[in-house]
Amino acid sequence: MVLVRFLTLLAAVATATAFNIPPEVYKVTGLSEFEVRSLLSGTPAGLQARAATCPANDTSGGVVSGPKTPSALELLQRNAFVKRQGSKLTLLGQPFRMVGANIYWLGLDENVIPDPAYPSKTRVLEAFATVKTMLGTTVRGHTLGISVGNPLSVEPSLGVFNNAAYEAIDFAILVARIYNVKLYIPLVDNYNWYHGGKYQFIQWHGIPFSGTGADITPPDVGAFFYNTTAIVNSFKQYVTQHLNHVNQFTGIPLKDDPTILGWESGNELSAMRFGDGPAPTAWTKEIAALVKSLAPNHLFGDGSNGVFLGTDQFTNKQVDIFGDHYYPQNLTTFTTHQAAVTAAGRNYLAGEVDWKDGDLVTFFHAIAKTGTAGDFYWSLFGHDDACCNYVEHNDGFSFYYLRPNATNLYVNQGKILINHAAEMNGLAAPTKFPAVACPQWKFPRILVPPGLQL
Ligand SMILES: *[C@@H]1O[C@H](CO)[C@@H](O)[C@H](O)[C@H]1NC(C)=O
Ligand SMILES: *[C@@H]1O[C@H](CO)[C@@H](O)[C@H](O)[C@H]1NC(C)=O
Ligand SMILES: *[C@@H]1O[C@H](CO)[C@@H](O)[C@H](O)[C@H]1NC(C)=O
Ligand SMILES: *[C@@H]1O[C@H](CO)[C@@H](O)[C@H](O)[C@H]1NC(C)=O
Numbered sequence: 430m431v432l433v434r435f436l437t438l439l440a441a442v443a444t445a446t447a448f449n450i451p452p453e454v455y456k457v458t459g460l461s462e463f464e465v466r467s468l469l470s471g472t473p474a475g476l477q478a479r480a481a482t483c484p485a486n487d488t489s490g491g492v493v494s495g496p497k498t499p500s501a502l503e504l505l506q507r508n509a510f511v512k513r514q515g516s517k518l519t520l521l522g523q524p525f526r527m528v529g530a531n532i533y534w535l536g537l538d539e540n541v542i543p544d545p546a547y548p549s550k551t552r553v554l555e556a557f558a559t560v561k562t563m564l565g566t567t568v569r570g571h572t573l574g575i576s577v578g579n580p581l582s583v584e585p586s587l588g589v590f591n592n593a594a595y596e597a598i599d600f601a602i603l604v605a606r607i608y609n610v611k612l613y614i615p616l617v618d619n620y621n622w623y624h625g626g627k628y629q630f631i632q633w634h635g636i637p638f639s640g641t642g643a644d645i646t647p648p649d650v651g652a653f654f655y656n657t658t659a660i661v662n663s664f665k666q667y668v669t670q671h672l673n674h675v676n677q678f679t680g681i682p683l684k685d686d687p688t689i690l691g692w693e694s695g696n697e698l699s700a701m702r703f704g705d706g707p708a709p710t711a712w713t714k715e716i717a718a719l720v721k722s723l724a725p726n727h728l729f730g731d732g733s734n735g736v737f738l739g740t741d742q743f744t745n746k747q748v749d750i751f752g753d754h755y756y757p758q759n760l761t762t763f764t765t766h767q768a769a770v771t772a773a774g775r776n777y778l779a780g781e782v783d784w785k786d787g788d789l790v791t792f793f794h795a796i797a798k799t800g801t802a803g804d805f806y807w808s809l810f811g812h813d814d815a816c817c818n819y820v821e822h823n824d825g826f827s828f829y830y831l832r833p834n835a836t837n838l839y840v841n842q843g844k845i846l847i848n849h850a851a852e853m854n855g856l857a858a859p860t861k862f863p864a865v866a867c868p869q870w871k872f873p874r875i876l877v878p879p880g881l882q883l
Pocket of ligand 3: 759760
């Protein structure tokens with residue numbers, strides 16, 4: 430790794446103070462001045478203990494109190510874009526696998542009072558520390574990209590944008606960066622939930638319907654999202670605004686941020702419930718072209734939720750990622766669809782996997798063995814702001830790391846998830862499962878941008 434050696438050399442010749450760093454260094458490394466100076470300043474003070482009202486129950490495997498000081502390689506990784514080469518993903522030229530959690534509530538949460546509200550920093554820090562502790566590389570986060578129609582949304586009403594919504598979104602992106610975790614972000618939802626989705630755009634354009642979630646009347650009204658130019662244009666305006674937003678903590682526009690691995694056209698846009706099939710290829714092409722023009726370094730995923738063999742889905746050359754959601758896992762579907770996506774020279778993603786049911790070990794091993802496919806389990810929650818109680822979410826698929834349970838469900842299934850992430854990363858299966866401190870301890874200066882304290 431040439432750049433790592435370069436940084437090590439630089440560190441060796443530099444004295445921490447009053448060393449004038451040539452601007453070329455930032456160009457070559459992609460690091461900010463802050464990051465280079467932090468790296469050169471030697472061993473920083475570590476995390477500072479913070480009192481916990483409700484400390485972790487089981488600390489027999491140790492405690493993760495916060496992020497480790499990044500190595501030169503890790504700093505370079507968090508400043509590098511994940512790239513696609515055929516069906517493979519790479520980071521700094523090395524194989525990269527998407528593996529980790531869905532965390533849909535990072536931008537706006539419905540499981541708290543008031544409902545909805547932005548999640549607290551404590552919760553977001555705990556969530557990313559948990560992903561990292563479980564050896565995840567990537568998080569799929571709906572509300573980092575889907576945020577319309579609520580007073581707390583990025584776009585509360587048509588054409589009106591709300592900068593306040595970005596405090597939570599920007600913070601989650603910063604924390605992902607600090608933990609060296611990449612993000613995969615859907616841009617619209619197929620359903621009508623609190624964070625908005627395609628039905629919000631339909632409503633804004635005066636087309637009548639009723640219902641929430643997936644229970645919409647009339648059932649085919651969702652088609653207007655794709656077939657009405659004014660609605661497509663409104664959605665494109667939203668996407669343009671969102672990708673051009675500049676993160677208030679990192680100073681990096683979302684479209685230029687290497688923390689973001691890619692954008693997904695949407696969540697579960699197959700509308701399978703009403704049998705109206707995947708989002709039209711022409712629409713996905715139009716959105717892919719827009720995203721690639723704004724963010725040429727980001728990957729783009731077809732959010733149809735489904736590989737539809739025998740359709741023109743693969744003619745869309747700007748789509749990097751295709752895949753399915755699994756409730757429960759299904760080896761037959763995976764084997765067939767992954768082979769088709771690989772033959773089409775793209776990357777396969779099991780974007781949501783039920784972590785409770787079926788023969789997960791066999792399924793996960795099949796994914797790992799491909800060397801190319803990725804997956805995210807559905808879905809991670811943690812403690813509340815006070816770190817005492819777990820935040821409950823009742824879709825039946827909420828996962829809680831090390832949460833006590835009469836049948837030991839979370840611990841047992843959690844080990845399967847962790848072993849899988851280890852296999853995906855080419856690591857040995859861990860034997861220790863450290864608790865994640867809540868709250869995380871106070872971070873040293875090296876880890877956070879100037880002006881922020883965590
Ligand atoms: C410790 O375990 C108890 C009993 O299961 C639970 O109520 C509590 O929330 C746990 N504490 C933490 C910090 O998770
Ligand atoms: C769009 O889809 C809706 C619902 O299926 C249909 O009623 C309408 O005629 C379509 N509009 C166009 C322009 O195709
Ligand atoms: C797996 O999916 C196939 C279709 O691809 C279906 O026929 C089969 O019933 C599914 N198996 C399970 C166990 O759900
Ligand atoms: C254990 O967790 C599962 C999944 O969330 C839940 O259905 C079950 O009720 C839990 N058991 C106990 C005793 O809490």
